[in-house]
Amino acid sequence: MNNKIFFSIIGVLLLVGGILAVLTFNSDSASAYLTKDEAKNKIQTQFPGEIVELELDEESNKKVYEVEIKGSDRFYELEIDAETGEVLKIEEKLFNNQKVTDNQKNDDIPEVNVSQADDQDDQSKQDKKETKKVEANDDKDEENKSSKKSSIISIDKAKSIAKGLFNGKIDEIELDDDDGLRYYEIEMYSSTEVAELKINAYTGELISISKEKHEDDDDD
Numbered sequence: 001m002n003n004k005i006f007f008s009i010i011g012v013l014l015l016v017g018g019i020l021a022v023l024t025f026n027s028d029s030a031s032a033y034l035t036k037d038e039a040k041n042k043i044q045t046q047f048p049g050e051i052v053e054l055e056l057d058e059e060s061n062k063k064v065y066e067v068e069i070k071g072s073d074r075f076y077e078l079e080i081d082a083e084t085g086e087v088l089k090i091e092e093k094l095f096n097n098q099k100v101t102d103n104q105k106n107d108d109i110p111e112v113n114v115s116q117a118d119d120q121d122d123q124s125k126q127d128k129k130e131t132k133k134v135e136a137n138d139d140k141d142e143e144n145k146s147s148k149k150s151s152i153i154s155i156d157k158a159k160s161i162a163k164g165l166f167n168g169k170i171d172e173i174e175l176d177d178d179d180g181l182r183y184y185e186i187e188m189y190s191s192t193e194v195a196e197l198k199i200n201a202y203t204g205e206l207i208s209i210s211k212e213k214h215e216d217d218d219d220d
Contacts, residue, residue: 033082039065042085047076056082064088079212089212094205152201158184161204166195166211175201183207189214 034042036054043051049071057066063082068075079089152175153161159170168190176185182201188194192214198207 033063034065034085036065039067039080039082039085043067043069043078043080046087047078048072049076089210091208091210092206093208152182153204155184157204158186158199158201161199161206162186162188162197165197165206165209166190168193168195 033056036056039054040051047069049069051067052070053066053068055066057064059079065078065080065082067078067080069078073095075093075095077091077093078087080087155173155175159173162170162173162184166188168188170186170188172187174185176183184197184199184201186197186199188197193211194214195209195211197209199205200207
């Protein structure tokens, strides 16, 4: 009888101890992650702009914060370690250049008003002048388009620009086209990161850059 009571008490104590251990473990695990406010503070010290999205997620059995930031001239998309605050992945995209609308183009062309008092000869001369002006402008536009098409920067120039933006070696470079926009797509790597850059093939300006840690580094 006494043995039964003794073993019953031991069983209850073990059960309570197990429950307390689980609760303590969960509490410690939760406290190991950065809070949203802590994550925001770490991000804002490194990246200027407004945080428009911050979400705790899980990727490859690791807790991460997915972050979107709107800067003055570009968007940032980040992935940071929820425990350490280390930036695991970053992508920058420049804002698209605003296109001039047809209405804006028309506003730049001065209107020619012909008074009813002008005689027919003056009207004819004016029409000829306008026709010549339009033809000249058309020829100039064609020359500009032709010049732009032939002024793509060289691969060597694109490589040089890429190396100035990311400290690493070039693995692959390719000239690509997306809706009429020609750009160089460049894959690079360093000892700790891999990167993909898109560079405007006409101007040499950075369109976007995406960087992330090597998968081998994540496993360590």
